[in-house]
Amino acid sequence: MSADLTARAALFRALSHPARLSLLRLVWTREASGDELARLMNLAPATVSHHLAQLTEAGLILTRQDGHHRLHRAHAAALDLNLADVVRGAAPAPTPDDPYRDRVLRAFLKGGRLTTLPAQRKKKDVILHELVTLFEHGRHYPEAEVNAILGEVYADVSTLRREMIGLGVLKRERGVYWRPEADPTDS
Amino acid sequence: MSADLTARAALFRALSHPARLSLLRLVWTREASGDELARLMNLAPATVSHHLAQLTEAGLILTRQDGHHRLHRAHAAALDLNLADVVRGAAPAPTPDDPYRDRVLRAFLKGGRLTTLPAQRKKKDVILHELVTLFEHGRHYPEAEVNAILGEVYADVSTLRREMIGLGVLKRERGVYWRPEADPTDS
DNA sequence: TGACTGATTCGATGCCTGTCGAAATGAGCC
DNA sequence: GGCTCATTTCGACAGGCATCGAATCAGTCA
Known part of the structure; x- marks a missing residue:
């Protein structure tokens, strides 16, 4: 019964910028490192890091260390939700771990x-x-x-x-x- | 094949504020007028109008005139989408009419x-x-x-x-x- | 038509966010 | 230990957004 509209809004907020949607799609099927993404998107590494942090905080991206790089991939399962359910509060918490x-x-x-x-x-x-x-x-x-x-x-x-x-x-x-x-x- | 990330981001943006989520939920089952909503939410009518405009622009709210009031209700069907589909572009345009x-x-x-x-x-x-x-x-x-x-x-x-x-x-x-x-x- | 009432717009203010360069951090490697 | 490279953090700036009061608009009723 926890409404917690702020948490739900935060999920949508993470998705509310084209650059972040683009990032999510880029790492949907394959992993990629931060500066590879920066090059692909023509953004400064600092900016990509900023966006990745927001996606990570929303639980939408998973990261693992690999040598010098940190590889990111979309947490597709976390997004397998119905919009209306999320809005109404019927969907499970979108961010199980933080x-x-x-x-x-x-x-x-x-x-x-x-x-x-x-x-x-x-x-x-x-x-x-x-x-x-x-x-x-x-x-x-x-x-x-x-x-x-x-x-x-x-x-x-x-x-x-x-x-x-x-x-x-x-x-x-x-x-x-x-x-x-x-x-x-x-x- | 139209990526149109900006439009998708705009949909999420409309949902990215607690007040707007609250509004959507309030008009999910029953209609309500602007200043009724303002009273329920303890916000200035101007602010509610502002939020309603954004929801309307995103195609998430429908409005009809009734006497002195303008009654709003959620366009629930427009939200019956899978989050992952919207992100990936597999879902139909979220805003059929504008x-x-x-x-x-x-x-x-x-x-x-x-x-x-x-x-x-x-x-x-x-x-x-x-x-x-x-x-x-x-x-x-x-x-x-x-x-x-x-x-x-x-x-x-x-x-x-x-x-x-x-x-x-x-x-x-x-x-x-x-x-x-x-x-x-x-x- | 005129007046009333609710809704929207305008203008101002303060906060939040995206962006980047520069500096700091951290992980691997020698 | 020190070196190197990727990533993150910091600091700054510009632009966007939420909020409200006041002014304007629009639709309804008499």
């Missing part, structure tokens, strides 16, 4: 500690969503305990706190903190 | 003459695409003939010429004009 999330977590959380707080918003959100799981639902935390918990992970505790409040994954009132039940970024 | 195009043409072309050249780019493009059909494919036109043909439709011939060249629906070289085979806005 490779982007994994990449971000691996990149910034090393040995259980946060190396840097990402500046890019999407990545920061991933990190904050992950870190807030350190708090239990339905419990109230005094600021000192919040600081202790976050301090295990990252030195600049106050920034983390502020960012979590800003994102809404953590709530504060009268110096007491808690983790709200509903994720504010959902539907 | 109500937006019709509206623009009716608004600006009266009695076979152009009343005003629209300032809004999307509308101007519609008009220019329509007017360029006055020229045959594979023929070369001296400037005088171009002026004569366009003059039948609109007084400011030089602006029309310039805009068509700019859009790429008309080509010029050494004072000779012709209509290129491929629509530059396709593919």
Whole structure:
């Protein structure tokens, strides 16, 4: 019953640019590396990487390492859906696993500690969503305990706190903190 | 065999915003008027109108007049497509008729003459695409003939010429004009 | 016809996105 | 370890888009 219109919109958003459709079609039957695609499409490698990242995040492209290259191919099965079903919410979640999330977590959380707080918003959100799981639902935390918990992970505790409040994954009132039940970024 | 990635991307673009998905779902089973939708979604009527226009242009919503209201409903049949087919180009054109195009043409072309050249780019493009059909494919036109043909439709011939060249629906070289085979806005 | 009401358009504002060059990263190889 | 090449990230810029209030338009009813 999770409507989650934003997630569905994100799927369509990934498909809403001609260059990305073109990319998908190019890797539909055979694998191709990033700069091969860049050459085929007359785009800068950076731009292709950008588009591939969006397709990957939507779960529409799979990637494997092969020597110096990284080979991409379309995840055709993920697209075998009826449009109307997706719009109405009858189709299964289009992104079963989230490779982007994994990449971000691996990149910034090393040995259980946060190396840097990402500046890019999407990545920061991933990190904050992950870190807030350190708090239990339905419990109230005094600021000192919040600081202790976050301090295990990252030195600049106050920034983390502020960012979590800003994102809404953590709530504060009268110096007491808690983790709200509903994720504010959902539907 | 027409790739026409831009048109396919446009379909996805129409679906790529949560508000538009929400609108589609609201009018999936029952009709609703614009300001009813605005109230339901807590958006300004202007914003809803904007989103409805995009959905309509993509052929996803049908509208009929009823008393003081204009009632909208989802064109569910237009969405009964397989995502992979649309991406690969195997699905039939998602927008069989184009109500937006019709509206623009009716608004600006009266009695076979152009009343005003629209300032809004999307509308101007519609008009220019329509007017360029006055020229045959594979023929070369001296400037005088171009002026004569366009003059039948609109007084400011030089602006029309310039805009068509700019859009790429008309080509010029050494004072000779012709209509290129491929629509530059396709593919 | 005139007036009313809902819908659309216009104009402004702020955010988001596509694009690229340059710099940083990372994976293989010696 | 260092070298090389592909890829990604960063920073910047331009163009596009969502949103709204105000002004305009259009259709209906009296």
